[in-house]
Amino acid sequence: xxxxLTPVLDVHVEMTTFDALLTACKPCFKAADVGIKRVGAEIVxxxxxxxxxxxxxxxxxxxxxxVVAYEGLLRARDAKGCAISPATAFEHPKTDHELxxxxxxxxxxxxxxxxxxxxxxxxxxxxxxxxxxDGRHLVNTAENRMGGVFAGIIETLGLTPSDVxxxxxxxxxxxxxxxxxxxxxxxxNGYRIAIDDFGSRNSNFDRLWRISPxxxxxxxxxxxxxxxAPKARKVLKKIxxxxxxxxxxxxxxxxxxxxQHQIAVEAGADLLQGFLYGRPAWAxxxxxFVAYSA
Numbered sequence: 001x002x003x004x005l006t007p008v009l010d011v012h013v014e015m016t017t018f019d020a021l022l023t024a025c026k027p028c029f030k031a032a033d034v035g036i037k038r039v040g041a042e043i044v045x046x047x048x049x050x051x052x053x054x055x056x057x058x059x060x061x062x063x064x065x066x067v068v069a070y071e072g073l074l075r076a077r078d079a080k081g082c083a084i085s086p087a088t089a090f091e092h093p094k095t096d097h098e099l100x101x102x103x104x105x106x107x108x109x110x111x112x113x114x115x116x117x118x119x120x121x122x123x124x125x126x127x128x129x130x131x132x133x134d135g136r137h138l139v140n141t142a143e144n145r146m147g148g149v150f151a152g153i154i155e156t157l158g159l160t161p162s163d164v165x166x167x168x169x170x171x172x173x174x175x176x177x178x179x180x181x182x183x184x185x186x187x188x189n190g191y192r193i194a195i196d197d198f199g200s201r202n203s204n205f206d207r208l209w210r211i212s213p214x215x216x217x218x219x220x221x222x223x224x225x226x227x228x229a230p231k232a233r234k235v236l237k238k239i240x241x242x243x244x245x246x247x248x249x250x251x252x253x254x255x256x257x258x259x260q261h262q263i264a265v266e267a268g269a270d271l272l273q274g275f276l277y278g279r280p281a282w283a284x285x286x287x288x289f290v291a292y293s294a
Contacts, residue, residue, distance in 0.1 A: 165214070
């Protein structure tokens, strides 16, 4: 775990980044309704009566057990200081335009906190940053602008699209055409794309082939079922083999036990994520996972 950090992004850089977001999105509400502030070393976002902060969850490489990426997760509190779910927080924007701003704003909060910690090490980012994109944002953004606005924003922090993986929940976008266009637009702007929760709802390999993501994150239900039934383990292995045939990286998430870890490794997963390796936290943890024998 990293030691306590002192602020390393000066206020000018933080405000330049925030101003770039405001300029790009042109929010239709009062500027006083949104903002950023420091709470210790952390940077939090203020959106009307919500306080938005970041937690990062590591992804580990199967072959080295080392952290190769972090996923930025939203932690939100209401006006009373009570924790609310990300889904509840995303109900606050009332129009498509406000949703587009809010979706980018959450990602900016994550990027500010990530960049602050990377700069504290006086180094360039060596791990990728996974950022979730709301499916409704994809529907309301033109293909040729996918990630273009965000690229200009993160450049103020010394990051490039190649440092970022845009994570899309496949089931959030019903139209295959819209989803394919969104993925293509992001990839053309230099981002990698991860499809999240594959294996749930309307997931199928035909859709995956047409979407052509770079990374596929498997729904947690697959690893849970693999612990309960030997046949499910065979299915998991076949799914990962097919993902590899599509030239995609396979991520097994939701791993909470050593047994699940071993099953995922034996099935051929590339990256692993779950509470077994550590809980999401603001501080980036670079410690490798020690795989114990059952």
